[in-house]
Amino acid sequence: MNDIATKVLNGDQRSIAKLITLAENGSPQAAIEMKKIHSKTGKAYVIGITGVMGSGKSTLIYELTKEYRQKGLKVGIIAIDPTSPFSGGALLGDRIRMMDLATDNGVFIRSMGTRGMLGGLASAVYDVVEILDASGKDIILVETVGVGQAEVDVIKIADTTLVVLVPGLGDSIQTIKAGIMEIADIYIVNKADRSGVEQAVAELQSLIDISCSGKDRKTPVLTTIAKENKGIVELRKEIENHERYLKKSKMFDVKRRKRYESELVEIIRKRLMNFIFDESTFKEKVERLIDQISKKEVDPYTAADEILGKILK
Amino acid sequence: MDQKIRVLVAKPGLDGHDRGAKIVARALRDAGMEVVYTGLHQTAEMIVETAIQEDVNVIGLSLLSGAHMTLFKDVTKLLKEKGLDDVIVIGGGIIPEEDVSDLKKAGVCGVFGPGTHCDDIVEFIRKKVKK
Numbered sequence: 001m002n003d004i005a006t007k008v009l010n011g012d013q014r015s016i017a018k019l020i021t022l023a024e025n026g027s028p029q030a031a032i033e034m035k036k037i038h039s040k041t042g043k044a045y046v047i048g049i050t051g052v053m054g055s056g057k058s059t060l061i062y063e064l065t066k067e068y069r070q071k072g073l074k075v076g077i078i079a080i081d082p083t084s085p086f087s088g089g090a091l092l093g094d095r096i097r098m099m100d101l102a103t104d105n106g107v108f109i110r111s112m113g114t115r116g117m118l119g120g121l122a123s124a125v126y127d128v129v130e131i132l133d134a135s136g137k138d139i140i141l142v143e144t145v146g147v148g149q150a151e152v153d154v155i156k157i158a159d160t161t162l163v164v165l166v167p168g169l170g171d172s173i174q175t176i177k178a179g180i181m182e183i184a185d186i187y188i189v190n191k192a193d194r195s196g197v198e199q200a201v202a203e204l205q206s207l208i209d210i211s212c213s214g215k216d217r218k219t220p221v222l223t224t225i226a227k228e229n230k231g232i233v234e235l236r237k238e239i240e241n242h243e244r245y246l247k248k249s250k251m252f253d254v255k256r257r258k259r260y261e262s263e264l265v266e267i268i269r270k271r272l273m274n275f276i277f278d279e280s281t282f283k284e285k286v287e288r289l290i291d292q293i294s295k296k297e298v299d300p301y302t303a304a305d306e307i308l309g310k311i312l313k
Numbered sequence: 314m315d316q317k318i319r320v321l322v323a324k325p326g327l328d329g330h331d332r333g334a335k336i337v338a339r340a341l342r343d344a345g346m347e348v349v350y351t352g353l354h355q356t357a358e359m360i361v362e363t364a365i366q367e368d369v370n371v372i373g374l375s376l377l378s379g380a381h382m383t384l385f386k387d388v389t390k391l392l393k394e395k396g397l398d399d400v401i402v403i404g405g406g407i408i409p410e411e412d413v414s415d416l417k418k419a420g421v422c423g424v425f426g427p428g429t430h431c432d433d434i435v436e437f438i439r440k441k442v443k444k
Contacts, residue, residue, distance in 0.1 A: 017368035025316050088317070089342035095363065096352040102359040102366075109366055111349050113317075 004029075005036035011135050013108065020110055023127035026270060034127060037134040042256070044076070044133040046140045047239060048158025050120060050180060053146020055164040056190040058097035059226040060235075061141050065101055067236050068139050074106045076132030076140040080122050083113035090114075094143060108132060120144035120151030123270065126263040129157060147180055155183045156262040159255055160242045162235075164188045165204070167196035181207065184219055185242050188235065192223035217245055276307055318346045318442050319369040323355045325376060325384040333405060334375040340431035341373075341438070357387035364392070364400055370442045373434075374421075376406040381416070389420035401441045405429065 004022075007015035022030035047064075049057050058079065065075045079094035090113030101107045110132075112122040121144060122128075132140050144154050155161050163184035187208075189200050204221045212218045220238055224231030246252040276282055286307065292298040322338045324331055331353055338348045349367045351359070364372055372392075374385055385404050392400055403423040404416060413424045423437050 013362075013365050017366050021319075021368045083347075084342065087343045088345040090347045091338060091342045091350060092347060092367075093350045093352075095349060099351055099355065099359055099363075102351075102362045103356075109363075111347075111367060113347050115317075 003033065003036070005033040005134075008033070008037060008131060008135050009040055013105070016108060016131055016135050017110070019131050020124070020128050023131070024112065024115070024122075024124045026124075026274065030127065034130065037130060041130050041133040044129075044137050044140045045243060046129060046142060046157060046159045046259075048142045048144065048154035048161040049164060050144040050147050050151070050154045050161065050183075051164030051188075051190075052148070052166070052169070055146070055166045056224075056226045057143050057146075057164050058094045060162075060164060060188065060190060060224065060232075061094075061143055062098045062101065063226050063229050063232045064141065064235065065098070065107060066229075067232050069104065069106055073138040074136060075108075076135070076137035077101075077107065077109040077143070078122075078125060078128050078132070078140065079109065079111045079143045080114060080120070080125065080145050081111065082145045083115045085116075088115075108135070108137065114145060117153075118151070119153030120147050121153045121157065123266065125157060126259070126266055152180060152183045153262075157259055159246065159252065160185045160239050162186050162188055162239075164190050165200060166191045167194045167200045169200065182211070186235070186238050187219060187221045188231075189221065189223045190226055192231070193225050193228075197223060216249075272311070275311070282307075282310075318371065318438060319349065319367060320346050320371040320373055320438065321349045321351065321360070321364050321367060321369040322373045322375070323351045323360045323363070324353050325355050325357065325360060325374055325388065326378060326380050327354065328376055328378040328380075328406075329353060330377045330406075331375070333377070334373070337373060337375070337405065337431060337434060340435060344435040344439075346435075346438070357384070357391045360388050361391045361395055361397070364397065365395065369400065371401045371403065371438055374402065374404045374406075376404070376408075379407065381406065381408055382412060385416055385421050386419045393420070401438070403434070403437070405434075 004015050004019050008019055019033055049061060051057055061077060068075050081090055081092045083090040092111035095109060095111055098109060114122050117123045129140055142157060161183050163180055187204050189197055201221055208219050222231055222235055222238060277286060289303040293300055293303055320341050322334050324334055338350050341348045351363055376384060389402055402421050404421045405425040408424050408426055416424055425434055
Protein backbone atom coordinates (compact mmCIF):
# COMPACT_ATOMS: atom_id res chain seq x y z
CA MET A 1 0.00 0.00 0.00
CA ASN A 2 1.59 3.17 -1.16
CA ASP A 3 -1.46 5.39 -1.48
CA ILE A 4 -1.87 8.90 -0.11
CA ALA A 5 -3.93 7.74 2.88
CA THR A 6 -1.18 5.42 4.07
CA LYS A 7 1.43 8.15 3.74
CA VAL A 8 -0.83 10.54 5.65
CA LEU A 9 -1.14 8.00 8.45
CA ASN A 10 2.67 7.86 8.51
CA GLY A 11 2.78 11.63 8.93
CA ASP A 12 4.32 12.45 5.53
CA GLN A 13 4.09 16.24 5.18
CA ARG A 14 3.70 16.33 1.40
CA SER A 15 0.96 13.74 1.37
CA ILE A 16 -0.92 15.57 4.11
CA ALA A 17 -0.71 18.74 2.01
CA LYS A 18 -1.77 16.98 -1.20
CA LEU A 19 -4.78 15.31 0.42
CA ILE A 20 -5.88 18.64 1.90
CA THR A 21 -5.74 20.16 -1.59
CA LEU A 22 -7.82 17.31 -3.02
CA ALA A 23 -10.39 17.77 -0.25
CA GLU A 24 -10.50 21.55 -0.77
CA ASN A 25 -11.06 21.05 -4.49
CA GLY A 26 -13.82 18.51 -3.87
CA SER A 27 -11.95 15.89 -5.86
CA PRO A 28 -13.52 12.40 -6.04
CA GLN A 29 -10.13 10.99 -5.05
CA ALA A 30 -10.35 12.88 -1.75
CA ALA A 31 -13.48 10.91 -0.81
CA ILE A 32 -11.70 7.63 -1.56
CA GLU A 33 -8.73 8.55 0.65
CA MET A 34 -10.87 10.08 3.41
CA LYS A 35 -12.77 6.80 3.74
CA LYS A 36 -9.51 5.04 4.53
CA ILE A 37 -8.42 7.34 7.33
CA HIS A 38 -11.61 7.89 9.32
CA SER A 39 -11.15 4.85 11.54
CA LYS A 40 -7.74 6.19 12.59
CA THR A 41 -9.06 9.56 13.77
CA GLY A 42 -10.52 10.93 16.99
CA LYS A 43 -7.38 11.21 19.09
CA ALA A 44 -6.55 14.87 18.46
CA TYR A 45 -8.00 17.56 20.69
CA VAL A 46 -9.51 20.36 18.63
CA ILE A 47 -9.32 23.97 19.85
CA GLY A 48 -11.18 26.70 18.00
CA ILE A 49 -9.93 30.28 18.20
CA THR A 50 -12.27 33.02 17.15
CA GLY A 51 -12.57 36.74 17.67
CA VAL A 52 -12.66 40.07 15.92
CA MET A 53 -10.00 40.84 13.33
CA GLY A 54 -6.80 42.19 14.75
CA SER A 55 -7.47 40.74 18.21
CA GLY A 56 -4.28 38.68 18.06
CA LYS A 57 -5.60 35.22 17.22
CA SER A 58 -2.61 34.27 15.07
CA THR A 59 -0.09 35.47 17.62
CA LEU A 60 -1.92 33.58 20.39
CA ILE A 61 -1.83 30.44 18.27
CA TYR A 62 1.86 30.90 17.68
CA GLU A 63 2.58 31.20 21.41
CA LEU A 64 0.21 28.39 22.35
CA THR A 65 1.84 26.13 19.78
CA LYS A 66 5.28 26.81 21.24
CA GLU A 67 3.85 25.93 24.66
CA TYR A 68 2.48 22.60 23.36
CA ARG A 69 5.73 21.84 21.53
CA GLN A 70 7.62 22.25 24.82
CA LYS A 71 5.36 19.56 26.23
CA GLY A 72 6.33 17.34 23.30
CA LEU A 73 2.93 17.46 21.61
CA LYS A 74 2.48 17.62 17.84
CA VAL A 75 0.34 20.47 16.58
CA GLY A 76 -1.73 21.06 13.47
CA ILE A 77 -2.88 24.58 12.66
CA ILE A 78 -5.69 25.52 10.29
CA ALA A 79 -5.70 29.25 9.60
CA ILE A 80 -8.74 30.51 7.74
CA ASP A 81 -8.99 33.83 5.93
CA PRO A 82 -11.85 35.14 3.82
CA THR A 83 -12.18 34.37 0.12
CA SER A 84 -13.22 37.35 -1.98
CA PRO A 85 -16.83 36.95 -3.09
CA PHE A 86 -15.93 38.96 -6.20
CA SER A 87 -12.75 37.37 -7.55
CA GLY A 88 -12.74 34.04 -5.71
CA GLY A 89 -9.20 34.80 -4.67
CA ALA A 90 -7.87 35.13 -1.14
CA LEU A 91 -4.96 36.64 0.70
CA LEU A 92 -3.94 34.17 3.36
CA GLY A 93 -1.76 36.08 5.79
CA ASP A 94 -2.05 34.34 9.16
CA ARG A 95 1.26 32.57 8.71
CA ILE A 96 3.17 35.85 8.98
CA ARG A 97 2.83 35.60 12.77
CA MET A 98 3.92 31.98 12.85
CA MET A 99 6.91 31.74 10.52
CA ASP A 100 9.25 30.48 13.24
CA LEU A 101 7.18 27.30 13.25
CA ALA A 102 7.64 26.68 9.53
CA THR A 103 10.66 24.45 9.89
CA ASP A 104 9.47 22.51 12.96
CA ASN A 105 8.39 19.12 11.65
CA GLY A 106 6.15 18.59 14.69
CA VAL A 107 3.94 21.39 13.39
CA PHE A 108 1.82 21.48 10.25
CA ILE A 109 0.23 24.77 9.23
CA ARG A 110 -2.33 25.10 6.48
CA SER A 111 -3.93 28.36 5.35
CA MET A 112 -7.40 28.12 3.87
CA GLY A 113 -9.76 30.48 2.13
CA THR A 114 -13.44 30.31 3.11
CA ARG A 115 -14.39 29.64 -0.53
CA GLY A 116 -17.94 30.83 -0.21
CA MET A 117 -18.72 29.51 3.27
CA LEU A 118 -20.17 31.90 5.78
CA GLY A 119 -19.93 31.25 9.48
CA GLY A 120 -16.20 31.82 9.84
CA LEU A 121 -14.97 28.43 8.62
CA ALA A 122 -13.96 26.92 5.28
CA SER A 123 -16.07 24.20 3.71
CA ALA A 124 -13.30 21.60 3.75
CA VAL A 125 -12.29 22.29 7.36
CA TYR A 126 -13.88 19.05 8.63
CA ASP A 127 -11.74 17.09 6.18
CA VAL A 128 -8.62 18.98 7.17
CA VAL A 129 -9.23 18.27 10.87
CA GLU A 130 -9.61 14.55 10.07
CA ILE A 131 -6.46 14.56 7.94
CA LEU A 132 -4.32 16.29 10.58
CA ASP A 133 -5.79 14.03 13.26
CA ALA A 134 -4.99 10.91 11.22
CA SER A 135 -1.45 12.16 10.63
CA GLY A 136 -0.78 11.97 14.37
CA LYS A 137 -1.27 15.52 15.60
CA ASP A 138 -2.17 15.71 19.30
CA ILE A 139 -3.60 19.22 19.17
CA ILE A 140 -5.40 20.91 16.28
CA LEU A 141 -5.87 24.67 16.42
CA VAL A 142 -8.52 26.11 14.14
CA GLU A 143 -8.34 29.85 13.60
CA THR A 144 -11.51 31.33 12.16
CA VAL A 145 -11.65 34.40 9.98
CA GLY A 146 -11.85 37.65 11.92
CA VAL A 147 -15.48 37.56 12.98
CA GLY A 148 -18.20 40.08 13.56
CA GLN A 149 -21.16 38.81 15.49
CA ALA A 150 -22.81 35.82 13.96
CA GLU A 151 -19.96 33.64 12.70
CA VAL A 152 -20.32 30.89 15.26
CA ASP A 153 -19.68 27.75 13.19
CA VAL A 154 -16.40 27.10 15.00
CA ILE A 155 -18.31 25.44 17.86
CA LYS A 156 -19.40 22.72 15.45
CA ILE A 157 -15.83 21.55 15.10
CA ALA A 158 -13.99 22.56 18.29
CA ASP A 159 -13.85 20.68 21.57
CA THR A 160 -12.87 23.91 23.28
CA THR A 161 -13.75 27.30 21.82
CA LEU A 162 -11.68 30.36 22.72
CA VAL A 163 -13.19 33.78 22.08
CA VAL A 164 -10.50 36.44 21.85
CA LEU A 165 -11.35 40.03 22.68
CA VAL A 166 -9.27 43.13 23.23
CA PRO A 167 -9.68 46.06 25.62
CA GLY A 168 -11.53 49.05 24.28
CA LEU A 169 -14.39 47.22 22.60
CA GLY A 170 -16.25 48.71 25.56
CA ASP A 171 -19.92 48.95 24.92
CA SER A 172 -19.65 46.78 21.86
CA ILE A 173 -19.19 43.83 24.20
CA GLN A 174 -22.76 44.45 25.19
CA THR A 175 -23.95 44.70 21.64
CA ILE A 176 -22.29 41.53 20.41
CA LYS A 177 -23.35 39.30 23.25
CA ALA A 178 -26.02 37.61 21.17
CA GLY A 179 -23.62 36.05 18.66
CA ILE A 180 -20.06 35.08 19.43
CA MET A 181 -20.58 36.03 23.06
CA GLU A 182 -22.60 32.85 23.54
CA ILE A 183 -20.09 30.34 22.26
CA ALA A 184 -17.00 30.77 24.44
CA ASP A 185 -15.67 27.99 26.62
CA ILE A 186 -12.91 30.38 27.63
CA TYR A 187 -12.76 34.14 27.14
CA ILE A 188 -9.43 35.76 26.45
CA VAL A 189 -8.82 39.47 26.76
CA ASN A 190 -5.65 39.80 24.70
CA LYS A 191 -3.41 42.87 24.43
CA ALA A 192 -3.89 43.26 28.18
CA ASP A 193 -1.14 45.88 28.31
CA ARG A 194 -3.59 48.34 26.80
CA SER A 195 -5.80 50.57 28.87
CA GLY A 196 -9.35 49.48 29.53
CA VAL A 197 -8.49 45.89 30.36
CA GLU A 198 -10.15 46.00 33.81
CA GLN A 199 -13.33 47.34 32.30
CA ALA A 200 -13.36 44.66 29.60
CA VAL A 201 -12.85 41.89 32.16
CA ALA A 202 -15.53 43.37 34.46
CA GLU A 203 -18.06 43.57 31.66
CA LEU A 204 -17.36 39.98 30.70
CA GLN A 205 -17.69 38.86 34.32
CA SER A 206 -21.08 40.49 34.63
CA LEU A 207 -22.17 38.87 31.39
CA ILE A 208 -20.99 35.48 32.67
CA ASP A 209 -22.72 35.97 36.04
CA ILE A 210 -25.99 36.11 34.16
CA SER A 211 -25.38 33.55 31.43
CA CYS A 212 -23.77 30.94 33.67
CA SER A 213 -26.02 31.29 36.69
CA GLY A 214 -27.22 27.90 37.84
CA LYS A 215 -24.68 26.09 35.63
CA ASP A 216 -21.95 23.86 37.04
CA ARG A 217 -19.21 25.59 35.07
CA LYS A 218 -18.53 29.27 34.90
CA THR A 219 -16.78 30.44 31.73
CA PRO A 220 -13.33 31.64 32.79
CA VAL A 221 -11.89 34.96 31.66
CA LEU A 222 -8.14 35.15 31.07
CA THR A 223 -5.96 38.09 30.22
CA THR A 224 -3.01 37.61 27.89
CA ILE A 225 -0.32 39.62 26.16
CA ALA A 226 0.39 37.15 23.40
CA LYS A 227 3.19 39.20 21.87
CA GLU A 228 5.13 38.99 25.15
CA ASN A 229 4.15 35.37 25.85
CA LYS A 230 2.21 36.42 28.96
CA GLY A 231 -0.72 34.34 30.16
CA ILE A 232 -0.04 31.48 27.74
CA VAL A 233 0.79 28.81 30.35
CA GLU A 234 -2.38 29.75 32.23
CA LEU A 235 -4.34 29.48 28.99
CA ARG A 236 -2.98 26.01 28.27
CA LYS A 237 -3.95 24.92 31.81
CA GLU A 238 -7.43 26.39 31.45
CA ILE A 239 -7.91 24.47 28.18
CA GLU A 240 -6.88 21.29 30.00
CA ASN A 241 -9.37 22.08 32.77
CA HIS A 242 -12.10 22.39 30.17
CA GLU A 243 -11.10 19.11 28.54
CA ARG A 244 -11.30 17.37 31.93
CA TYR A 245 -14.69 18.96 32.57
CA LEU A 246 -16.01 17.80 29.19
CA LYS A 247 -14.82 14.26 29.69
CA LYS A 248 -16.15 14.03 33.24
CA SER A 249 -19.56 15.38 32.34
CA LYS A 250 -19.90 13.26 29.19
CA MET A 251 -20.23 16.51 27.23
CA PHE A 252 -17.19 15.45 25.21
CA ASP A 253 -19.05 12.67 23.42
CA VAL A 254 -21.98 15.00 22.78
CA LYS A 255 -19.65 17.56 21.20
CA ARG A 256 -17.93 14.98 19.03
CA ARG A 257 -21.28 13.63 17.88
CA LYS A 258 -22.31 17.17 16.93
CA ARG A 259 -19.14 17.57 14.92
CA TYR A 260 -19.80 14.43 12.93
CA GLU A 261 -23.37 15.52 12.39
CA SER A 262 -22.17 18.85 10.97
CA GLU A 263 -19.58 17.08 8.84
CA LEU A 264 -22.18 14.71 7.41
CA VAL A 265 -24.56 17.56 6.63
CA GLU A 266 -21.73 19.46 4.93
CA ILE A 267 -20.78 16.49 2.73
CA ILE A 268 -24.39 15.99 1.70
CA ARG A 269 -24.85 19.72 1.07
CA LYS A 270 -21.76 19.88 -1.11
CA ARG A 271 -22.69 16.81 -3.12
CA LEU A 272 -26.22 17.99 -3.63
CA MET A 273 -25.10 21.44 -4.71
CA ASN A 274 -22.57 19.96 -7.11
CA PHE A 275 -25.23 17.64 -8.47
CA ILE A 276 -27.66 20.45 -9.12
CA PHE A 277 -25.35 23.23 -10.20
CA ASP A 278 -22.39 21.50 -11.80
CA GLU A 279 -23.77 18.51 -13.60
CA SER A 280 -24.25 19.43 -17.23
CA THR A 281 -27.73 17.99 -17.71
CA PHE A 282 -29.06 19.84 -14.72
CA LYS A 283 -27.17 23.02 -15.29
CA GLU A 284 -29.16 24.02 -18.35
CA LYS A 285 -32.39 23.42 -16.54
CA VAL A 286 -31.30 25.48 -13.56
CA GLU A 287 -30.17 28.32 -15.81
CA ARG A 288 -33.51 28.24 -17.64
CA LEU A 289 -35.44 28.31 -14.38
CA ILE A 290 -33.42 31.30 -13.15
CA ASP A 291 -34.26 33.11 -16.39
CA GLN A 292 -37.92 32.31 -15.87
CA ILE A 293 -37.81 33.56 -12.28
CA SER A 294 -36.31 36.85 -13.47
CA LYS A 295 -39.08 37.22 -16.03
CA LYS A 296 -41.72 36.40 -13.38
CA GLU A 297 -42.86 33.39 -15.39
CA VAL A 298 -42.05 31.10 -12.48
CA ASP A 299 -41.68 31.81 -8.77
CA PRO A 300 -38.61 30.57 -6.84
CA TYR A 301 -40.60 28.03 -4.79
CA THR A 302 -42.05 26.33 -7.86
CA ALA A 303 -38.60 26.29 -9.43
CA ALA A 304 -37.14 24.67 -6.30
CA ASP A 305 -39.93 22.05 -6.35
CA GLU A 306 -39.07 21.24 -9.92
CA ILE A 307 -35.34 20.82 -9.21
CA LEU A 308 -35.76 18.84 -6.00
CA GLY A 309 -38.54 16.73 -7.49
CA LYS A 310 -36.06 15.37 -10.01
CA ILE A 311 -33.70 14.28 -7.24
CA LEU A 312 -36.16 13.03 -4.66
CA LYS A 313 -38.35 10.88 -6.85
CA MET B 314 -13.92 20.27 -9.03
CA ASP B 315 -12.97 23.74 -8.04
CA GLN B 316 -9.24 24.03 -8.52
CA LYS B 317 -7.62 27.23 -7.46
CA ILE B 318 -4.08 28.32 -8.23
CA ARG B 319 -2.18 28.69 -4.95
CA VAL B 320 0.79 31.03 -4.80
CA LEU B 321 3.32 31.62 -2.04
CA VAL B 322 4.65 35.17 -1.96
CA ALA B 323 7.79 35.50 0.15
CA LYS B 324 10.66 37.84 0.72
CA PRO B 325 13.90 35.98 1.40
CA GLY B 326 16.81 37.47 3.29
CA LEU B 327 17.37 40.86 4.81
CA ASP B 328 15.24 43.28 2.84
CA GLY B 329 12.46 45.32 4.35
CA HIS B 330 10.85 46.55 1.14
CA ASP B 331 7.59 44.68 0.82
CA ARG B 332 5.43 47.14 -1.06
CA GLY B 333 5.98 45.48 -4.43
CA ALA B 334 5.35 42.01 -3.03
CA LYS B 335 2.12 43.19 -1.44
CA ILE B 336 0.92 44.78 -4.69
CA VAL B 337 1.62 41.57 -6.60
CA ALA B 338 -0.07 39.50 -3.87
CA ARG B 339 -3.15 41.66 -4.15
CA ALA B 340 -3.22 41.47 -7.93
CA LEU B 341 -3.03 37.68 -7.80
CA ARG B 342 -5.85 37.63 -5.26
CA ASP B 343 -7.95 39.80 -7.56
CA ALA B 344 -7.22 37.33 -10.34
CA GLY B 345 -8.91 34.61 -8.26
CA MET B 346 -5.81 32.96 -6.83
CA GLU B 347 -5.17 31.96 -3.24
CA VAL B 348 -2.10 33.81 -2.08
CA VAL B 349 -0.20 32.70 1.00
CA TYR B 350 1.73 35.72 2.16
CA THR B 351 4.59 35.03 4.56
CA GLY B 352 6.13 38.45 4.89
CA LEU B 353 9.74 39.44 5.43
CA HIS B 354 13.03 37.80 6.33
CA GLN B 355 12.44 34.26 5.15
CA THR B 356 15.12 31.61 4.87
CA ALA B 357 15.12 29.15 1.97
CA GLU B 358 14.17 26.39 4.42
CA MET B 359 11.14 28.35 5.67
CA ILE B 360 10.01 29.08 2.13
CA VAL B 361 10.32 25.52 0.88
CA GLU B 362 8.72 24.00 3.99
CA THR B 363 5.83 26.46 3.68
CA ALA B 364 5.46 25.59 -0.01
CA ILE B 365 5.18 21.91 0.94
CA GLN B 366 2.57 22.41 3.67
CA GLU B 367 0.52 24.89 1.68
CA ASP B 368 0.81 22.76 -1.49
CA VAL B 369 1.32 25.80 -3.70
CA ASN B 370 1.66 25.75 -7.48
CA VAL B 371 3.87 28.81 -7.58
CA ILE B 372 6.47 30.52 -5.39
CA GLY B 373 6.92 34.26 -6.00
CA LEU B 374 10.14 35.65 -4.53
CA SER B 375 10.77 39.35 -4.16
CA LEU B 376 14.12 40.90 -3.42
CA LEU B 377 15.48 44.41 -3.72
CA SER B 378 18.69 43.99 -1.79
CA GLY B 379 20.87 42.61 -4.56
CA ALA B 380 21.31 39.18 -3.00
CA HIS B 381 18.99 37.45 -5.48
CA MET B 382 21.77 35.42 -7.14
CA THR B 383 22.40 33.69 -3.82
CA LEU B 384 18.97 33.62 -2.21
CA PHE B 385 16.79 32.77 -5.22
CA LYS B 386 19.17 29.97 -6.11
CA ASP B 387 19.10 28.68 -2.52
CA VAL B 388 15.34 28.24 -2.87
CA THR B 389 15.42 26.51 -6.27
CA LYS B 390 18.23 24.24 -5.10
CA LEU B 391 16.36 23.19 -1.97
CA LEU B 392 13.18 22.63 -3.98
CA LYS B 393 15.07 20.23 -6.22
CA GLU B 394 16.56 18.43 -3.24
CA LYS B 395 13.11 17.96 -1.75
CA GLY B 396 11.74 16.74 -5.06
CA LEU B 397 9.29 19.57 -5.60
CA ASP B 398 9.81 19.63 -9.36
CA ASP B 399 6.28 20.74 -10.11
CA VAL B 400 6.49 24.04 -8.23
CA ILE B 401 7.01 27.07 -10.48
CA VAL B 402 9.38 29.74 -9.14
CA ILE B 403 9.20 33.35 -10.29
CA GLY B 404 11.14 36.34 -9.03
CA GLY B 405 10.79 40.08 -8.91
CA GLY B 406 12.43 43.18 -7.50
CA ILE B 407 15.62 44.87 -8.58
CA ILE B 408 17.19 42.24 -10.83
CA PRO B 409 19.82 43.45 -13.35
CA GLU B 410 19.22 42.30 -16.92
CA GLU B 411 22.53 40.40 -17.04
CA ASP B 412 21.48 38.17 -14.14
CA VAL B 413 18.23 37.01 -15.69
CA SER B 414 19.52 34.24 -17.93
CA ASP B 415 21.62 32.84 -15.10
CA LEU B 416 18.60 32.82 -12.78
CA LYS B 417 16.50 31.10 -15.42
CA LYS B 418 19.13 28.40 -15.74
CA ALA B 419 18.92 27.92 -11.97
CA GLY B 420 15.17 27.32 -12.18
CA VAL B 421 13.61 30.76 -11.73
CA CYS B 422 11.37 30.51 -14.76
CA GLY B 423 10.08 34.10 -14.83
CA VAL B 424 11.75 37.33 -13.73
CA PHE B 425 9.69 40.49 -13.41
CA GLY B 426 11.43 43.79 -12.77
CA PRO B 427 10.16 47.32 -12.08
CA GLY B 428 7.52 48.51 -14.53
CA THR B 429 6.03 45.04 -15.01
CA HIS B 430 2.27 45.12 -15.43
CA CYS B 431 0.53 42.90 -12.87
CA ASP B 432 -1.64 41.41 -15.62
CA ASP B 433 1.48 40.03 -17.26
CA ILE B 434 2.40 38.17 -14.08
CA VAL B 435 -1.15 36.78 -13.78
CA GLU B 436 -1.06 35.68 -17.42
CA PHE B 437 2.38 34.10 -17.02
CA ILE B 438 1.28 32.10 -13.96
CA ARG B 439 -1.94 30.91 -15.57
CA LYS B 440 -0.08 29.66 -18.65
CA LYS B 441 2.65 27.92 -16.66
CA VAL B 442 0.28 26.23 -14.21
CA LYS B 443 -1.90 24.93 -17.04
CA LYS B 444 1.00 23.06 -18.64
